[in-house]
Amino acid sequence: xxxxxxxxxxxxxxxxxxxxxxxxxxxxxxxxxxxxxxxxxxxxxxxxxxxxxxxxxxxxxxxxxxxxxxxxxxxxxxxxxxxxxxxxxxxxxxxxxxxxxxxxxxxxxxxxxxxxxxxxxxxxxxxxxxxxxxxxxxxxxxxxxxxxxxxxxxxxxxxxxxxxxxxxxxxxxxxxxxxxxxxxxxxxx
Ligand code: UP5
Ligand code: MG
Numbered sequence: 201x202x203x204x205x206x207x208x209x210x211x212x213x214x215x216x217x218x219x220x221x222x223x224x225x226x227x228x229x230x231x232x233x234x235x236x237x238x239x240x241x242x243x244x245x246x247x248x249x250x251x252x253x254x255x256x257x258x259x260x261x262x263x264x265x266x267x268x269x270x271x272x273x274x275x276x277x278x279x280x281x282x283x284x285x286x287x288x289x290x291x292x293x294x295x296x297x298x299x300x301x302x303x304x305x306x307x308x309x310x311x312x313x314x315x316x317x318x319x320x321x322x323x324x325x326x327x328x329x330x331x332x333x334x335x336x337x338x339x340x341x342x343x344x345x346x347x348x349x350x351x352x353x354x355x356x357x358x359x360x361x362x363x364x365x366x367x368x369x370x371x372x373x374x375x376x377x378x379x380x381x382x383x384x385x386x387x388x389x
Contacts, residue, residue, distance in 0.1 A: 201275055201278060201279060201305050201306070201307070204278065204279070204284070205284070206278055206283075206284050206285065206286055206307065207284060207285040207286070207310055208285075208286050208287075208288055208307050208308075208309045208310065209232070209285075209286070209287050209288070209309060209310055209311055209312070209313060210288050210291070210292065210309045210311075210312045210313070210359075211223055211226075211287050211288065211289040211290070211312075211313045211315070212290070212312060212313065212314050212315070212352065212355065212356055213313075213314055213315030213316065213317060213370060214315075214317060214319070214322050214344075214345065214348045214352075215262075215322055215326060215335075215341065215344040215345065215348060216317070216321075216322035216323070216325040216326040216329075216341075217315035217316070217317040217322055217370045218315055218317070218325075218370050218374070218377060219236070219289045219290055219315060220236055220239075220289060221374060222313075222315070222370075222374075222377060222378060222381050223236070223287050223289050225378045225381065226287055226381060226385065227287070229382065229385075230285075230385050231283075231285065232283070232285045232286060232287045233281050233283040233285065233286050233287070234286075234287045234289060235274060235277050235278070235286055235287065235288050235289065236289040236290055237270050237273070237274065237288065237289065237290045237291035237293075238259075238289075238290045239289075240270070240273040240274065240277060241255050241259065241265055241269075241270065241273065242259070244269075244273060245259075251269055255269065256334070259334060259335055260334045260335060260340065261340065261343060262335055262340050262341075262343035262344040262346075262347055263343075263347065264293045264294055264297070264347060264351060267292075267296055267297045267300040267301070268300075270291055270297065271297075271300060271301055271304055271305070274288065274291065274301070274305075275304070275305060278305075288309075292355050293347075293351060293352045293355065294351040294352060294354065294355065295351075295354050295355060295358065297355070298355050298358065309359070309364065310364075311364045311365070311366055311384075312356065312359040312364050312365045312366065313366055313368060313381065313384060314356050314365050314366065314367045314368065315368050315370035315377075316367055316368065316369060316370055316371075317369075317370040317371045318371055319345050321371050322345070323338075323341055323345075326341050327341070366384040368380045368381060368384065
């Protein structure tokens with residue numbers, strides 16, 4: 201992976217802040233490949249892998265899956281893709297994820313997009329998503345919010361201290377959020 205030297209942008213923000221939605225727009229506009237850590241974990245469950253049951257249980261509780269598991273899936277997805285620029289959506293989720301990813305892959309992100317959104321708005325979005333996700337029920341949503349505040353915000357603070365965070369007001373309609381996202385990518389084009 202160190203030979204490939206891919207360009208990586210981390211896309212972070214609370215559950216339902218619009219990471220997946222905006223990543224789809226960024227892919228169309230800027231030619232990145234979108235890797236959602238959550239989607240990779242859900243695919244791993246479906247594939248019937250030995251870790252599937254553990255991953256399923258953790259996602260149902262809104263808990264962060266061990267970083268070895270997630271990092272392996274991300275590395276594989278990066279290696280198997282010819283593109284050299286990737287959006288990593290929903291990872292790293294805690295300081296241990298962050299440090300392990302940097303040391304295992306040698307990859308340091310170009311920058312970090314942070315979708316800032318109120319819990320009230322995120323809750324509303326998640327409860328009306330209706331895609332059959334095991335974690336889109338009010339109890340698990342509350343647990344996901346708690347994990348985000350207690351573990352994931354520290355990652356954003358870390359990158360903020362390095363001057364790498366581009367904060368986006370993600371509480372607005374999709375189109376308006378994307379205008380702000382475009383501005384964040386424009387200088388790097
Ligand atoms: N929507 C989007 N933008 C909108 C807007 N501006 N206005 C109005 N509505 C908007 O959007 C959510 C919903 O809101 C959609 O219906 C959308 O149309 C609408 P989406 O783009 O899907 O938001 P996103 O931020 O991607 O929400 P998601 O639920 O995917 O975020 P999570 O971070 O909770 O989920 P993720 O899949 O990343 O992780 C799930 C679980 O996997 C974690 O809880 C954890 O258990 C596990 N996990 C790990 O352990 N490790 C990892 O590294 C990653 C995941
Ligand atoms: Mg998502």
